[in-house]
Amino acid sequence: MKRSWVPPTTWTVLGASAMTTVGILPVFLLSSQSVFVRADLDFDERRFGVAVSAFFVAAAASVLLGGGLVDRWGRRTSTAVAGLLTAAGGFGVAWAARSWLVLTVAMVILGVANAACQVTSNVTMAKVVPPHRQGLGFGVKQAAIPLAITLAGLAVPTVGALLGWRWTFALTGFGGLAIALVSLRLPSATVAGSRPLGALDRPSTAALVTTMIAVSLASAAGNSLGAFVASWGFRVGLTPDVAGLLMATGSAVNLVVRVVSGHLADRRHGRNLPVVAAQMLIGAAALAVLSFPSEPTVVAAGLIAFAFGWSWPGLLLYAVVRVSRDAPGAASSYLQAGAFVGGAAGPALFGAVVAASGYETAWRVAAMLFAVAALLVIVARRMFIADLIARPPVHPIGYGGGRKAPAYTTPPRRLAQTGERGSSGTSTVGDASS
Template identity: 40%
Template sequence: MSARRERSAGTARAATAAVTVTTAGVLPAYLVGVLWVQVSADLEVGPSLLGLLVAAFFGTSAVAALSAGTLVRRLGTVVVVRLAGLTAAAAMLLVAVAARDTAVLVAALVLAGWGNGIGQPASNDLIACSVSSGRQGLAYGLKQAAIPLSTLLAGVAVPLVAIPLGWRTAFGLGAGLAVLIVLSVPSARRLGTAGSSSAPSEAAGPFRRAPLYVLAVGLMLGAGTGNALGAFFVSTAVAGGIAPATAGVLAAVASGAGALARVLVGWLADRVRTRWLLVVAAQMSLGGLSYALLGTGVEALIVVGAVVGYCTGWAWAGLSTYAITRMHHGMAARATSITQGGMGLGAALGPLAFGAVVSAGSYAVAWTATAALAVLGGLVIVLGRRLLLRERPALVAAHRQRRAAARA
């Protein structure tokens, strides 16, 4: 019983560390988005810069993730997880004390993006090493819930901190929170990862990149549209006549509901055997319909669109990682590196394109285009799944052979 309790404790610590560090890693980007009304008024910049900042963050994250595996092998998972949290703290502190022009904002978001880029794979490795396969769906759901959780924290910062004390104070408090998160990350021994290897097992069988590239395109579209929601909802709501403080609260409520949706779907994934990639496609498509509501300019529809969008169109990230990992036993690192690259690219390009469309047209045009791209993303996921299933028999046979060799 004591060994079982120790394993359960290690699972809980690993999941907690992955969630908190992921929250800190993406907080700088979403804090900028939620506080943009105050930041832009103070620095006298337009909405297109917000798209550039978010693109700089996620673009740097996508590039940094490519080297994260090497960094984890050299320094260790826990060290990289802590480094990611410290980088987020430094970036938010830089914004709080030194952001006077565009160059400093861009530099801070690039720094934060690097920390997020190395932190995401390190957190995934933490889950892979410490969480049993029967609980990994929930663990990935909890980890990905950190993204809307960061928006929740940023949204709460608007009425409680930014409006009475200023947006710089909000960034300063965010930096302090990131430092506390780093201090709370347990050691490798306490997490139960001491002595485990983070090196991927790449010899499990045939590896086909083409279906994964198709899935990466679908995930790119889904991440681009979902990230536009996180970055531009508050400014959209304010343009629709909702007060800034109310818009911040709505962002917090909607992102909190989205976080719960990610956890619930992850919990179900551990218990229900179904075609989860089709569920991902359905979530993206339903999210697209909700994005169309945001472009109507009607306050009630904006509220509904935000809640439904967070609970569907931006709630599939953990589920997609879980599904692809389960379909590539022993090759999860190689498979998810491709799909994660697509998600990172979409997260970078989506807000950038959205900001450009808003500057040239209107929020209505931007959200209509976003809705269409989200539905297209769902269709591409269906195609990628069909291509992937063609390789399924060979992958299953390779997995069985690998398990038999391990028992021998």
């Protein structure tokens, strides 16, 4: 039997990244080809906005209502469901969308499919990738988001120009079928999948909700940056080519920083949430500077905002999954819901502020959102740690930083049951982090 040159962990990370890309790609395909889609189906910008929002609203609702199902179903079933939903939505747009209403229904299906893809890939990373490689793995996985934006842009002059915009969605449908076929080779259940959903050991709901709000605010600011920085650059004097180059360079640097942040996370035991908060604060400072109408300022601040202010999603996801106990699907669903809500609402609110008060005010409001999100991440950090101390998980978790060994480790569950406390049970709240 020939030995594969690619380690199993690498295949897992690449598979999760591919699922992430396929899940989020349809909304970027719709945005990049909006002119052709609207001309073919004969509807205006308002209805186009509704179709895009329907994707994110469906994703947010389904990830909150059904995210925990992935923990119960196991990888095989959830992967199959994600693939079949993606295929149904992709082929629905390609072959059945002859009106705005049918297109919107198909985008709702694709939104649900995206939620299934994201949560399933998160659970796959948490269950299969070794703990000492999960930081890098989540960094690579979340780098799939800027990759999807790039692919959507390339689809216009290639597949779209040669075969028409419908075929770009048909390829998404074939991608969904490929995911469903891959599911046939996966184990039929996981350890958690064999247990009732209510019996799973879950992290603090209050901490997850706090983190979800932080993600919503930070995603609103980050998505506004991606949606409006080119228009702002053109307004202050940059040529369209330079503004486009600024976005492309910023996205490329962002991809690298996401991967490097994950790699560095694997070299320490926890203390990831303070790094996330620092990245958000750098983003806040960069957006505040970006509000000054100067070409050099916009270029420099824009690159910093892309590179660091929008580099936290993978690291935050990894930090929360580390303390998710038996329920990585349910835990990550809160983060994904926050990202979907922020992605849908952020650019719309930013545009409203621009119309009312101008770009300068809008950038400063976005900077405030980043700053508040950073504060909430620190609050959530303390809540997660307090929960680890009050309810030690079945499997001990190391946290609080440290290179060779964690600064703190949760005590065995039996200590909590007898009322005893480990050495980390009295003084870690202010000194440790996820």
